[in-house]
Each structure stands twice: as structure tokens, then as C-alpha cells.
Amino acid sequence: MKRQGASLERKRARIPSGKAGAEGGGEGAVVRPDCPGRACGSSGQWCRAFSPSTLPTSSLLPARHVLSFCLTFPDATRGYQSPTPWHRWDSAGRIELCSGLLEGGTTPSMGVLQIVKQCVQIPVFVMIRPRGGDFLYSDREVEVMKADIRLAKLYGADGLVFGALTEDGNIDKELCMSLVAICRPLPVTFHRAFDMVHDPMAALETLLTLGFERVLTSGCDSSALEGLPLIKRLIDQAKGRIVVMPGGGITDRNLQRILEGSGATEFHCSARSARDSGMKFRNFSVAMGASLSSSEYSLKVTDVAQVRTLNAIAKNILV
Numbered sequence: 203m204k205r206q207g208a209s210l211e212r213k214r215a216r217i218p219s220g221k222a223g224a225e226g227g228g229e230g231a232v233v234r235p236d237c238p239g240r241a242c243g244s245s246g247q248w249c250r251a252f253s254p255s256t257l258p259t260s261s262l263l264p265a266r267h268v269l270s271f272c273l274t275f276p277d278a279t280r281g282y283q284s285p286t287p288w289h290r291w292d293s294a295g296r297i298e299l300c301s302g303l304l305e306g307g308t309t310p311s312m313g314v315l316q317i318v319k320q321c322v323q324i325p326v327f328v329m330i331r332p333r334g335g336d337f338l339y340s341d342r343e344v345e346v347m348k349a350d351i352r353l354a355k356l357y358g359a360d361g362l363v364f365g366a367l368t369e370d371g372n373i374d375k376e377l378c379m380s381l382v383a384i385c386r387p388l389p390v391t392f393h394r395a396f397d398m399v400h401d402p403m404a405a406l407e408t409l410l411t412l413g414f415e416r417v418l419t420s421g422c423d424s425s426a427l428e429g430l431p432l433i434k435r436l437i438d439q440a441k442g443r444i445v446v447m448p449g450g451g452i453t454d455r456n457l458q459r460i461l462e463g464s465g466a467t468e469f470h471c472s473a474r475s476a477r478d479s480g481m482k483f484r485n486f487s488v489a490m491g492a493s494l495s496s497s498e499y500s501l502k503v504t505d506v507a508q509v510r511t512l513n514a515i516a517k518n519i520l521v
Contacts, residue, residue: 268295268468269513270327270447272303273318273504295468297326298363298391303472303502305334306394309350315357325360327391330381337367337395344377351384361388363418365395372400373408382413389415394449397422397429406436409444416445418470425451426460426469433464454511461519469516473508477501 299315300307308331318326332339332346339347351362362385366374373392382390392414399405402422409417419436421429426448437446448460449470461469479499490498 269509269516270296270298270449270468270470271504271509271512272307272470272472272474273297273299296324296361297322298329298470299326299359300329300331300363302334303474307331308334312353312357315354315359319358326358327361327363327389328354328359329393330354330362330364331393337365337398338369339366339374339377347381348384351381355385355388359388361391361415363391363393365393367395367398370400371398373405373412375408375412378412378414391415391447392417394418394420397450402432402436403439406439406444406446410440414444416447416468418447418449420448420450423450427451427456430460430463433460433466437465452512454508454515457512457515458519461516471508471512473505473512474502475505475508477503 297318298307299310299318301310301314302308307329309329315326315328330347330350332343332350347364351364354362362381364378364381366377366381368374378392390413392409396402396405396409396417396419399422402419406417417436419429419433420426421432421436423429423432426433429450430448433446433448440446445468446464446466447468447470448464448466452460452469452471457469460466477500479501481499484499486497
């Protein structure tokens with residue numbers, strides 16, 4: 203299928219984002235001992251002049267491990283009723299903002315992005331995926347993806363996350379090249395579409411030529427633990443040219459084994475738990491989705507405690 207290329211995006215525009223970036227390290231970032239932003243205060247965050255979107259890729263390599271986690275909606279956090287919940291997320295390195303976790307993640311609304319950006323100071327990377335299912339997209343779906351990227355940049359995204367494949371299981375070079383061009387100057391991550399490729403070692407080299415800063419993978423297996431041998435091979439092949447980020451089924455029980463066994467410097471998790479709905483009246487005769495989906499009265503939330511526990515484990519493991 204022939205794809206139309208895209209011209210370079212105009213300079214990044216921003217919607218005012220409330221408290222985000224008002225103090226300390228501006229947009230926020232992974233703490234690095236050698237970061238110039240440390241001169242700006244004791245928080246250890248980058249200053250405004252050294253935000254993640256303006257630093258070269260090599261400068262983003264962490265001194266220790268970086269935690270990236272999924273977030274679907276501002277209210278989707280355990281303990282959200284706390285008066286000041288948002289500062290707790292700053293122990294993590296990055297948020298991947300998405301919707302539809304039961305489908306593996308889809309593009310969130312721009313309303314969600316705007317509110318999250320008002321509330322956090324760590325980088326927010328936005329998922330660009332118009333639907334669940336495979337990663338072979340029609341021309342109309344590509345139009346939607348391009349429009350979503352432009353809107354995400356407008357509303358303050360710090361990075362974009364997407365992926366696309368050809369029908370024979372290779373990286374869709376032409377489409378990805380045009381999407382990367384629209385994303386710039388922001389960093390881009392290739393998501394777990396990578397786990398559906400025919401030849402992962404060749405696909406990694408393709409992502410390098412396309413300019414992706416990182417790739418999220420479970421090692422082409424059901425979980426990062428099961429795919430650990432391939433993740434290790436990918437990291438060895440990458441040699442620091444691209445960040446290979448394990449993700450998929452990572453918990454506090456297997457994180458140390460995955461990090462030590464792979465040599466990964468970044469990792470990704472959903473840190474999910476269930477929260478009971480606040481509804482008093484309940485109609486169990488009606489389901490708003492597929493019959494096998496979870497109940498409308500059981501909400502999937504991002505668990506602050508899990509995020510902090512995983513981050514603490516990672517901090518104790520030397521790269």
C-alpha cells in the first residue's frame with residue numbers, strides 16, 4: 203500500500219498547562235547526577251533549558267534504571283481522593299498515556315493529556331494507536347494517526363509512542379518515516395508492535411535507521427520474563443544506539459531477574475490493580491462491552507504503591 207510522506211512539523215506549540223513545569227525542573231525528567239539542571243536546585247530535575255525534548259538521545263541514558271508506566275486517566279489511581287496525590291508519580295521516570303488498556307493501549311483523548319500535563323512534572327509520552335488489533339493500517343487510519351500526533355504535540359506531549367507493520371511482518375518503513383517526521387523534535391518510541399515482527403534482530407536495525415530513540419518489547423513472547431533471552435540479545439546488538447525497554451507482565455516478583463538478566467536500563471509496566479466502583483445502584487444484567495470483559499463495577503487503576511515499589515527495586519540494582 204502506497205503511503206504519502208509528511209512534511210516536517212512546525213515548531214512545537216503548547217497549551218498552557220497550569221502547574222506543570224512551574225517549579226524545579228520545568229517539564230521534569232529522569233534524575234541524572236551529571237545533569238546541568240542540578241544547578242537549578244536540590245530536586246535533581248533538568249532545568250527548562252535541558253528538557254527531555256531538547257537533549258540529544260545519548261544524554262537521556264540514565265545513571266540507573268528508568269521506570270515508565272501506563273496511565274489511562276487522572277482518576278485511575280488508587281488513593282486518588284488524597285489531597286495531593288500527583289507528586290507521588292515523580293518517583294517514576296516517564297508516563298505512557300493511553301486509553302483502552304484491555305486492548306493493549308490506544309490513543310487517549312486530548313482532554314486527558316491536557317489535565318495530566320497540568321498535574322505532573324515528569325515526561326508524558328502519548329500512545330498513537332487508532333484502534334486495537336493488528337498494526338497494519340489503512341490510509342484513513344494513517345490520517346487519524348497523523349492528526350493525533352499533531353494534536354498531542356499541541357497539548358504538550360513530551361514524546362510519542364507508536365508502531366506500524368507491513369502485511370508480511372516487517373516494520374512499515376515508509377509510514378514510520380512519515381510519522382517520525384511529524385513527531386519531531388519530540389522523541390519517539392516504537393511500541394510492542396515490535397513483538398509481532400517476523401525478524402526482530404533485523405527490525406531493530408530498521409528502527410535505528412528510522413530514528414527511534416527506544417523500543418518497547420516483551421522479547422516477542424507472552425511476557426518480558428518469558429522473552430528474556432531475546433531481550434538480552436537485542437540489548438547486546440543495540441550497543442547503546444537505541445534503548446531496548448522490556449515490558450509485559452513485569453511485577454515486583456520478577457523485575458530484578460529481568461533487569462539483571464537483560465542488562466536493560468529502562469523498563470515499562472502497567473502497575474495495575476482493581477478498585478471497586480462507587481456506584482450504589484448496580485444493574486448486573488447489562489454489560490457495556492464484550493461479555494468476557496471485566497465488570498463495569500470493577501475499575502482498573504494504576505497503583506501508586508506498585509509504582510513506588512518497582513522504582514525502589516530498580517534503584518537498588520546497578521546497571
